[in-house]
Amino acid sequence: xxxxxxxxxxxxxxxxxxxxxxxxxxxxxxxxxxxxxxxxxxxxxxxxxxxxxxxxxxxxxxxxxxxxxxxxxxxxxxxxxxxxxxxxxxxxxxxxxxxxxxxxxxxxxxxxxxxxxxxxxxxxxxxxxxxxxxxxxxxxxxxxxxxxxxxxxxxxxxxxxxxxxxxxxxxxxxxxxxxxxxxxxx
Amino acid sequence: xxxxxxxxxxxxxxxxxxxxxxxxxxxxxxxxxxxxxxxxxxxxxxxxxxxxxxxxxxxxxxxxxxxxxxxxxxxxxxxxxxxxxxxxxxxxxxxxxxxxxx
Numbered sequence: 001x002x003x004x005x006x007x008x009x010x011x012x013x014x015x016x017x018x019x020x021x022x023x024x025x026x027x028x029x030x031x032x033x034x035x036x037x038x039x040x041x042x043x044x045x046x047x048x049x050x051x052x053x054x055x056x057x058x059x060x061x062x063x064x065x066x067x068x069x070x071x072x073x074x075x076x077x078x079x080x081x082x083x084x085x086x087x088x089x090x091x092x093x094x095x096x097x098x099x100x101x102x103x104x105x106x107x108x109x110x111x112x113x114x115x116x117x118x119x120x121x122x123x124x125x126x127x128x129x130x131x132x133x134x135x136x137x138x139x140x141x142x143x144x145x146x147x148x149x150x151x152x153x154x155x156x157x158x159x160x161x162x163x164x165x166x167x168x169x170x171x172x173x174x175x176x177x178x179x180x181x182x183x184x185x186x
Numbered sequence: 187x188x189x190x191x192x193x194x195x196x197x198x199x200x201x202x203x204x205x206x207x208x209x210x211x212x213x214x215x216x217x218x219x220x221x222x223x224x225x226x227x228x229x230x231x232x233x234x235x236x237x238x239x240x241x242x243x244x245x246x247x248x249x250x251x252x253x254x255x256x257x258x259x260x261x262x263x264x265x266x267x268x269x270x271x272x273x274x275x276x277x278x279x280x281x282x283x284x285x286x287x288x
Binding site: 041045046048 | 232239241272
C-alpha cells in the first residue's frame with residue numbers, strides 16, 4: 001500500500017515499474033497477472049529464492065469489476081479476536097469503504113506464502129483514482145493484460161431469418177453472446 | 187565414536203558434544219542428505235521449467251506447446267540447456283523457436 005511519499009520502502013533501482021489501468025478489469029484475473037509479475041515469473045531469470053519481480057502500479061482500482069453476483073454475495077470475513085467477533089462485509093461495502101483493499105487482498109492471496117511475500121507486496125502500489133504520484137520520478141512501462149477468452153455458455157441459438165425481438169436491448173444483452181452470428185464472428 | 191563426533195561439527199548445543207545425541211543427529215543428517223540429493227535434481231527441473239515458460243511466453247507460445255513442438259521436431263535438448271540458451275543467447279533461442287514452429 002502506498003504511504004506518502006509513494007516510493008517509500010523500495011530498494012534497488014534495478015526495478016521496472018509496470019503500470020496497469022484497472023478500469024473495468026475483473027478482480028481475480030487482474031490479480032493473478034499482477035502476482036505473476038510481482039514474483040518475477042514472466043522473466044527467464046526467475047529464481048524462487050530471490051525477489052526478481054517488477055513493481056506494479058495500479059490505477060483506477062476503484063473501478064474493478066466482479067463477474068456474477070459477487071458484489072452482493074462475496075463476503076470478506078475477519079475475526080477480531082474477541083469472542084463472538086466474527087465480522088463480515090460484502091464486496092460492495094468494501095469498495096465503498098476502502099477500494100484499494102479489494103485488489104490488495106486478491107493479490108496477497110495469490111502471492112506465494114513465504115518469507116518473501118511481504119517484500120513482493122511492498123512492490124505493489126494501488127491507487128483508487130486515475131493519478132499516481134510517479135510521473136517523472138521513475139520510468140514507467142505498461143503492463144499488458146492478456147486478452148480474455150470468454151467461453152460461450154449455453155447452447156448456440158439459431159434464429160430464423162427475419163426474427164425481430166420485441167425488446168432488442170434486453171434481448172441482445174441476455175442472448176447476444178449465444179447467437180449463431182456472434183459466435184461465427186468470434 | 188570419533189567419526190560421528192567429527193561429522194557433527196557445527197551442530198547446535200549438545201548435539202556436537204555428547205555422543206548419544208550426536209549419534210541421533212548424524213543419522214538424521216545423513217538421511218536428509220541422501221533424500222535431498224534426489225530432491226535437488228527435481229528442484230532444478232522446476233526452475234528450468236519456469237524459466238523456459240517465461241521465455242517462451244514472450245513469443246506467444248506456452249511451455250506445453252513448446253515441449254510438444256520440440257518433441258515432434260525430434261530435438262533432444264533437455265530443459266537445462268533450453269533454459270540456459272534462453273538466458274544467455276537470445277538469438278539462438280529465437281532461431282530454435284522458428285525452427286520448431288515450422
